[in-house]
Amino acid sequence: MAATVTVSGRTDPGLLISLDPLLREWLPRQRWFAGKGRPISGFSLVAATELLPVGTRPGLYHLLVRARQQAGPGDCYQLLIGVRTALPPRLAPALIGHVTQGPLAGRTVFDALYDSRPAEVLLEALRTGARIGGLRCERDPGQEIRSGLVPRRLTGEQSNSSVIYGDTFILKLLRRVVPGVNPDLELPLALAREGCARVPAPTAWMYGDPGEGETEPYVLAVLQPYVQGAADGWELALREMAKGEDFAAEARALGRATAEVHGALARALPTATLGQAQIRPMVHGMTERLDAAAQAVPALRPYAPALRTAFTALADLAAEGHTWTAQRIHGDLHLGQCLRSASGQWSLIDFEGEPARPLAERRMPQPAVRDVAGMLRSFDYAAHSADPASPAWARTCRAAYCSGYAEVAGADPRTDPVLLRAHETDKAVYEVVYEARHRPDWLPVPLSAIHRLAAPDLP
Numbered sequence: 001m002a003a004t005v006t007v008s009g010r011t012d013p014g015l016l017i018s019l020d021p022l023l024r025e026w027l028p029r030q031r032w033f034a035g036k037g038r039p040i041s042g043f044s045l046v047a048a049t050e051l052l053p054v055g056t057r058p059g060l061y062h063l064l065v066r067a068r069q070q071a072g073p074g075d076c077y078q079l080l081i082g083v084r085t086a087l088p089p090r091l092a093p094a095l096i097g098h099v100t101q102g103p104l105a106g107r108t109v110f111d112a113l114y115d116s117r118p119a120e121v122l123l124e125a126l127r128t129g130a131r132i133g134g135l136r137c138e139r140d141p142g143q144e145i146r147s148g149l150v151p152r153r154l155t156g157e158q159s160n161s162s163v164i165y166g167d168t169f170i171l172k173l174l175r176r177v178v179p180g181v182n183p184d185l186e187l188p189l190a191l192a193r194e195g196c197a198r199v200p201a202p203t204a205w206m207y208g209d210p211g212e213g214e215t216e217p218y219v220l221a222v223l224q225p226y227v228q229g230a231a232d233g234w235e236l237a238l239r240e241m242a243k244g245e246d247f248a249a250e251a252r253a254l255g256r257a258t259a260e261v262h263g264a265l266a267r268a269l270p271t272a273t274l275g276q277a278q279i280r281p282m283v284h285g286m287t288e289r290l291d292a293a294a295q296a297v298p299a300l301r302p303y304a305p306a307l308r309t310a311f312t313a314l315a316d317l318a319a320e321g322h323t324w325t326a327q328r329i330h331g332d333l334h335l336g337q338c339l340r341s342a343s344g345q346w347s348l349i350d351f352e353g354e355p356a357r358p359l360a361e362r363r364m365p366q367p368a369v370r371d372v373a374g375m376l377r378s379f380d381y382a383a384h385s386a387d388p389a390s391p392a393w394a395r396t397c398r399a400a401y402c403s404g405y406a407e408v409a410g411a412d413p414r415t416d417p418v419l420l421r422a423h424e425t426d427k428a429v430y431e432v433v434y435e436a437r438h439r440p441d442w443l444p445v446p447l448s449a450i451h452r453l454a455a456p457d458l459p
């Protein structure tokens with residue numbers, strides 16, 4: 001591959017002179033930008049690598065850029081910046097802007113993932129296990145990657161950005177990145193070692209060297225086999241519900257798949273026992289999140305005292321000496337993270353956890369019921385986003401999912417209602433904040449669950 005490294009971010013602030021005014025406008029408009037609603041006060045370059053020289057069509061920079069917002073260091077984002085003299089019409093949606101200052105003055109810069117050549121450069125780096133400046137690729141020697149696979153960008157709103165290569169592989173480029181082990185690579189690798197076929201095994205991945213004052217590398221991208229002809233659980237559930245079809249058999253299969261993945265994770269990675277000393281901070285975290293959510297979303301406030309009882313009930317059980325097992329889990333499981341292949345097999349994807357939480361927290365062993373609660377919420381979401389809402393549909397799916405889970409795990413999550421209610425409440429509170437921030441029209445969906453969770457004994 002022709003890529004050369006000619007730029008080190010720490011010694012080339014000139015690049016940011018060109019990009020700064022454009023990124024201030026463009027970055028906050030991206031779905032994956034985590035700091036919405038707070039103005040950007042400036043940028044610093046964590047790393048910059050020239051992958052294709054400026055002047056070729058296109059020039060290509062790989063950047064790790066920290067966006068400062070108010071106090072604190074700010075979040076670091078991975079950007080692939082294409083550089084051309086002018087954009088062809090097909091790349092119009094990728095436009096970042098026309099540069100008026102600094103070394104790129106007179107050029108047009110754009111999100112290079114929209115363009116095929118940059119996507120090919122990435123695949124070639126992964127295929128060959130390349131080391132390019134601060135970027136380092138590794139791959140599973142047991143999986144073949146053919147060269148020349150044709151890329152297409154995955155459209156649709158995502159937390160990150162993905163490119164599909166010849167319907168054979170999918171590359172996920174992480175957008176908001178932090179140094180350290182990322183569960184989106186760590187867990188699928190562990191599951192592959194364990195022989196668990198429910199999760200596509202990583203084929204190749206890319207690290208970025210630590211920035212100044214940092215000790216751990218960044219996980220930047222993961223390539224994995226593309227599940228062809230797959231439909232995600234959310235699409236399927238809505239489709240079946242609209243036809244008046246039962247989804248119980250699929251919900252049961254999903255319960256079984258979840259339990260298989262949990263079993264493999266418990267075998268592959270450390271587990272822990274949670275007693276009062278561990279439950280107390282967990283409950284404290286749930287309560288804090290509830291309080292913060294009630295501050296941010298006024299509609300939640302009337303329910304807060306009743307919701308808090310879901311957490312205190314768990315603390316009370318722990319105080320009585322009850323213990324629970326914790327293990328590594330998916331961390332943000334919902335119907336959209338489940339893919340059904342053309343042959344009807346379910347896979348789970350996207351092990352990043354809730355992206356807003358600190359990495360260390362996301363990597364801690366937790367009760368597996370947390371994932372179960374995520375899926376139960378998802379059936380409820382599907383049922384209450386339909387018009388008219390179908391609570392009975394949700395009830396059937398939720399029961400079938402728990403039964404399927406129990407068939408494999410040997411224990412039904414419903415036999416621990418206090419733990420389950422605490423986690424469902426915590427998830428619904430998270431969803432209220434998520435929807436208020438990202439999709440205000442959807443806010444009534446988690447709020448209807450909040451209403452039910454606050455009065456659990458109502459029919």
Ligand SMILES: Nc1ncnc2c1ncn2[C@@H]1O[C@H](COP(=O)(O)OP(=O)(O)O)[C@@H](O)[C@H]1O
Pocket residue numbers: 154158159160161162170172200224225226227228230232336337339349350352
């Ligand atoms: N292995 C795969 N095979 C087929 N499609 C996939 C695969 N992995 C992800 N996808 C598709 O890409 C979308 C985004 O992937 P995901 O890992 O959830 O990224 P994000 O973190 O950006 O939400 C999924 O909703 C799914 O449609």
Ligand SMILES: O=P(O)(O)O[C@H]1O[C@H](CO)[C@@H](O[C@H]2O[C@H](CO)[C@@H](O)[C@H](O)[C@H]2O)[C@H](O)[C@H]1O
Pocket residue numbers: 158159234332334335336350354355374377378379381382431434
């Ligand atoms: O898939 P992501 O990692 O981006 O997860 C985030 O976005 C999800 C929505 O796209 C959000 O999920 C919520 O909405 C889903 C329907 O769109 C529903 O199935 C989920 O149960 C509900 O939580 C997720 O919470 C958020 O982290």
